[in-house]
Each structure stands twice: as C-alpha cells, then as structure tokens.
Amino acid sequence: MYDIIKSKILNNRLFFTGVAIILIVLYHYYCALSQIHLLSIFKRGYIGVDIFFFFSGLGLGYSYNKNSLKQFYRNRIWRIMPLYWIWAIVHLIVVGIQNNVLPSFLDVFGIFTTLSYYGIGSIRSNWYLSAILLLYAAYPLLYTLTKKYKWIFLLLTVGITFFIIYKIQLNWYHNVFIGRLYIFLLGIYIYQSINDNDHKPLFALFAGSVISILGFVSLFYDSHPFDYWGTCCFCPVVIGLICMLPTKILDSKTISVCGKYSLEIFIGNCWTMLLMTTLANNNIDTFWKSLSYFVSNALFAIVLIYANKTIQALVRKRTRTI
Numbered sequence: 001m002y003d004i005i006k007s008k009i010l011n012n013r014l015f016f017t018g019v020a021i022i023l024i025v026l027y028h029y030y031c032a033l034s035q036i037h038l039l040s041i042f043k044r045g046y047i048g049v050d051i052f053f054f055f056s057g058l059g060l061g062y063s064y065n066k067n068s069l070k071q072f073y074r075n076r077i078w079r080i081m082p083l084y085w086i087w088a089i090v091h092l093i094v095v096g097i098q099n100n101v102l103p104s105f106l107d108v109f110g111i112f113t114t115l116s117y118y119g120i121g122s123i124r125s126n127w128y129l130s131a132i133l134l135l136y137a138a139y140p141l142l143y144t145l146t147k148k149y150k151w152i153f154l155l156l157t158v159g160i161t162f163f164i165i166y167k168i169q170l171n172w173y174h175n176v177f178i179g180r181l182y183i184f185l186l187g188i189y190i191y192q193s194i195n196d197n198d199h200k201p202l203f204a205l206f207a208g209s210v211i212s213i214l215g216f217v218s219l220f221y222d223s224h225p226f227d228y229w230g231t232c233c234f235c236p237v238v239i240g241l242i243c244m245l246p247t248k249i250l251d252s253k254t255i256s257v258c259g260k261y262s263l264e265i266f267i268g269n270c271w272t273m274l275l276m277t278t279l280a281n282n283n284i285d286t287f288w289k290s291l292s293y294f295v296s297n298a299l300f301a302i303v304l305i306y307a308n309k310t311i312q313a314l315v316r317k318r319t320r321t322i
Helices: 002-010 012-032 037-042 047-066 069-099 105-113 127-149 151-167 171-179 182-194 200-219 227-241 253-260 260-280 286-321
Strands: none
Touching: 002 012, 002 182, 002 227, 012 037, 012 047, 012 069, 012 227, 012 253, 012 260, 012 286, 047 069, 047 127, 047 182, 047 227, 047 260, 069 105, 069 127, 069 260, 069 286, 127 151, 127 171, 127 182, 151 171, 151 182, 151 200, 182 227, 200 227, 253 260
C-alpha cells in the first residue's frame, strides 16, 4: 500500500495540484454566491490550499537538492514574482477605483514586496501568495529542521500552531497561513523519506494517524479558525483517498493541465473575486453572476498563461546570454 501511494504521489503531482485549484475555484464560487444553497457542498473546498502546500513542500525538495542555493532562489523568484507583480498592479488599480482613493507610496511598496501582509500599507496583498513566498525563503531552514528532528518537529508545529490560533488574537489571513504550516512540513518530510528510501516507521504512522483523527474531529465544530487547522491535519487522508482513484482518472490530461497552470488560474480567480464584489452590489440574476464567474476566470487565466510563457521565454533567453 505504501509503495502504491508513493508511486501515485510522485507520478501524478500535476493531477493533485489540478484537483487542488479546481477545489479552490469551486470554494470561491460558493463564497461569491453563498445564497445558492446547493453550493454548500463546496464549503470545504479550501482544502485545495492544503493540497498545494503539501505538494509545494514535497516538490521543492527536488529543486533544493538539485541546484545551488542561489539557483534555487532564482528559480522560485522567476516562477512566481512576475505573475505576482502583474496581480499586484491590477489589484492596486481596481481597489483604488473601488475605494475612490489613490494608493500611497507605502501601499505600493507594501504590496509589491508582500510586506503589506505583515502590516505595511493599507492595501493588503493576497495571503496565499505572500505566505508561499515566505515559505520559499525559509525552505532551507525548514528542510534542515525537518531532516534533523523529523516527526518531533512536525508534532511541535501542530501543537504550537494550535496554541497560537487559540490563544493569540490574529487576523484571519494570518491564522489561515499559520494553521497550515504542518502540511507544508509534512510534504518536506515525505520527500526526505522517499529520497532516503525510508519506509514509514511505526511512530510516524501512529503520529500521522492521531493528527488526522484530531483534524477530522475538529471539522464538526465548524468554527473559524479551528476549521483551517483541522482541515490541514486531515488533508493527508484526503490525499491518500485520491491515490485510490482508478489510474484512468489519475491520468486525466484536463485536470493535469489545470495543475500545470494552477498559479495562473489562481491569480485569475483572485481577479474574478474582485469582479464578483462589484457584481454583488448590482441586482443581477444568479445565473449571469455564475456565468460571469467562470467565463472571467477562464479568460483571466488564459491571458496570464500566455503572459507568463512570454516572460519565461525572455528569462531563458537572458540566462543563455549571461
């Protein structure tokens, strides 16, 4: 069973990230049109973020061990920052128009550096993009700690993040990040276990099972921010269940393409949610709102895919000339 799950996780990473971005898009669809009761089936769709965090922690291990530290950071910067800055420009313009205010220097500085996530400026950057950049920056340290302390470090993370969320009053956009640190570290741990040919020791299996059970139980309380922490803890079980899908489904090209362009789809979805806030103030039928949601998300994603391909081609050309 372990070898089957290991093989499917390694060979179908794009399928998993494709499932993740589809779940996120459906969750935000529920958020935008929560008056449609049927959409409540997507209420836990934010587990897609946890799947992303897991596969980010896992996938970064290959780049970290294959490249120098300088090249590792360069690859991460060129992968996400151009698209992030495109998102930031549009976000600043739209928010400025919606609030009828001209962004200040601190607003621009804060959002372009992601420091607005930590309180610099009045226009906050997207929490996920800010969080993933922080995890990229801290990856060498997190990798070393996971390598040295293994499940002790993961268990401490679960306990400490639980304590922070419940005892320290933080904003929701900080809680949703802190509550998900465990799943990112688990991705690192799984990479290291696979790379070292280390079949899960009994303690790791027991500890992971206990954490998953705690996460599942917490979901019945349905209270923010506990549900984010609980979903994170339960996410490994969901990943395991996805591994049990027939190979024909796991080989789905459509879902894998969504996984390949998950960042572009996500940023397009962020813009779509800005559009939906505008439509929410107008008396528009839910059918047209739904159509606008999916059409705009698709169009934004296509534009971003082509923009990013152009950027990456320029980066490769510049790299060859250096």
